[in-house]
Amino acid sequence: MRLQYPPDIKIILVPCTGKVDVLHILHAFEKGADGVYAVGCMEGDCHYNSGNLRARKRVEQAQKILDTIGIGGERAQMYNLSSSEGPRFAQFAVEMEERIRKLGPNPIKLAKKKAA
Amino acid sequence: MIVADRKPIEEIIEEVKNHEKILILGCNECVTVCEAGGKKEVGVLASALRMYFLNQGREVKVDEKTLERQCDHEYLEEIRDVMDQYDAVVSLACGVGVQFMAEKYHECPIYPGVDTCFLGATEKRGLWTERCQACGQCILARTGGICPVSRCAKRILNGPCGGSAKGKCEINKEIDCAWELLKALDKLDDYEKIDSIKDWSTDRAGGPRKVVREDVQE
Numbered sequence: 443m444r445l446q447y448p449p450d451i452k453i454i455l456v457p458c459t460g461k462v463d464v465l466h467i468l469h470a471f472e473k474g475a476d477g478v479y480a481v482g483c484m485e486g487d488c489h490y491n492s493g494n495l496r497a498r499k500r501v502e503q504a505q506k507i508l509d510t511i512g513i514g515g516e517r518a519q520m521y522n523l524s525s526s527e528g529p530r531f532a533q534f535a536v537e538m539e540e541r542i543r544k545l546g547p548n549p550i551k552l553a554k555k556k557a558a
Numbered sequence: 559m560i561v562a563d564r565k566p567i568e569e570i571i572e573e574v575k576n577h578e579k580i581l582i583l584g585c586n587e588c589v590t591v592c593e594a595g596g597k598k599e600v601g602v603l604a605s606a607l608r609m610y611f612l613n614q615g616r617e618v619k620v621d622e623k624t625l626e627r628q629c630d631h632e633y634l635e636e637i638r639d640v641m642d643q644y645d646a647v648v649s650l651a652c653g654v655g656v657q658f659m660a661e662k663y664h665e666c667p668i669y670p671g672v673d674t675c676f677l678g679a680t681e682k683r684g685l686w687t688e689r690c691q692a693c694g695q696c697i698l699a700r701t702g703g704i705c706p707v708s709r710c711a712k713r714i715l716n717g718p719c720g721g722s723a724k725g726k727c728e729i730n731k732e733i734d735c736a737w738e739l740l741k742a743l744d745k746l747d748d749y750e751k752i753d754s755i756k757d758w759s760t761d762r763a764g765g766p767r768k769v770v771r772e773d774v775q776e
Contacts, residue, residue, distance in 0.1 A: 465598060468605040507602070510567045511610040553612040 443528050447535035459483075459520075460493025467504040467518055474551035477542040478504075479519040481534060487524065494522060514545055559588035559679075560652040561686040562595060562672040567606050570648060573669045577618070577646035580607065582671070583637070583659070584624030585651035592686050594672045595650025597624040603648070603671060619644075628655025634662050641666060677708075694760025694767060700753060701736075702745040709736035715756055 456462060459482030470478045480501055482494030498520045505515030519538060523530040574580055582604045590596030604622045611618035621644070625633045628651035641647075646667050649656045653674040660668040677690040691708040697715070698705055707713050711729045718737035721728030725738040740746070760767070 463598075465601050465605065468602060468609070472605050472609055507567060507606050511571075511606050512613050513609060549613050550609050553615060556615070557612070557617060 458493035459497035
């Protein structure tokens, strides 16, 4: 398909989005990520029954924490698609990139640079 | 086990915001099982606090450690060597651990990171329910294994009250009437047994309690 999507997205492979923990998401922001999103299978289609549902809850937990500490919960998102939907994968990447560009850089990254 | 719930991060931030070197101290026992104060919750809180302070333009040291227990001298001693590195500790142990910690290291402010709720069981992941009020004189042998002290809102010891309807308690339709549960267990005959008055002096009414076992003391 040779689909194009923004190049500044780093993909981290996990066996199932159920592996993604709130700690992984928070640590990514602590290390300076501007946004984090999990892309899981369609709800109801999880090979392990509930991995993508767990991921959604964990993303929501991370969103709440990020809102509380002033980083912005919108920077963490959960998306779902089926494995054959390459164009949707690219669309999510574009969507996420646009969202983050609007929000600006992660304030933690800026604070760290300032402190250094 | 002792069941606790996480405190809102805002509340913890408010308590520790003026400190510079903070230790987040978890407990590997009950609060780990009820997902309120174990190693993972320590990691989440520490990460959130580090980001909060950085975002405020402040350099605050927030370290993480989880002890096997915080209600035993031997485990609390494990941090004696590092305590001078901190000007505050947020303990994610139950109220027992927080107090024991505060007694041992009274020169350092100790803040609770969880709300300790009750003695309960894990019905399923994410659902913990009360089972015991530690009244100090167990009567479960006479109540079919169902505790009217902890599971009856009125702590009634001789059958259901008039507010019980269709097996549910009048204070909340989701709560089973402890005494009607006995009916379901086919233990209705137990209703007929007249018990002597329960000695409530072993309950909280007698003030703070202690268990003394001279046979095992050194």
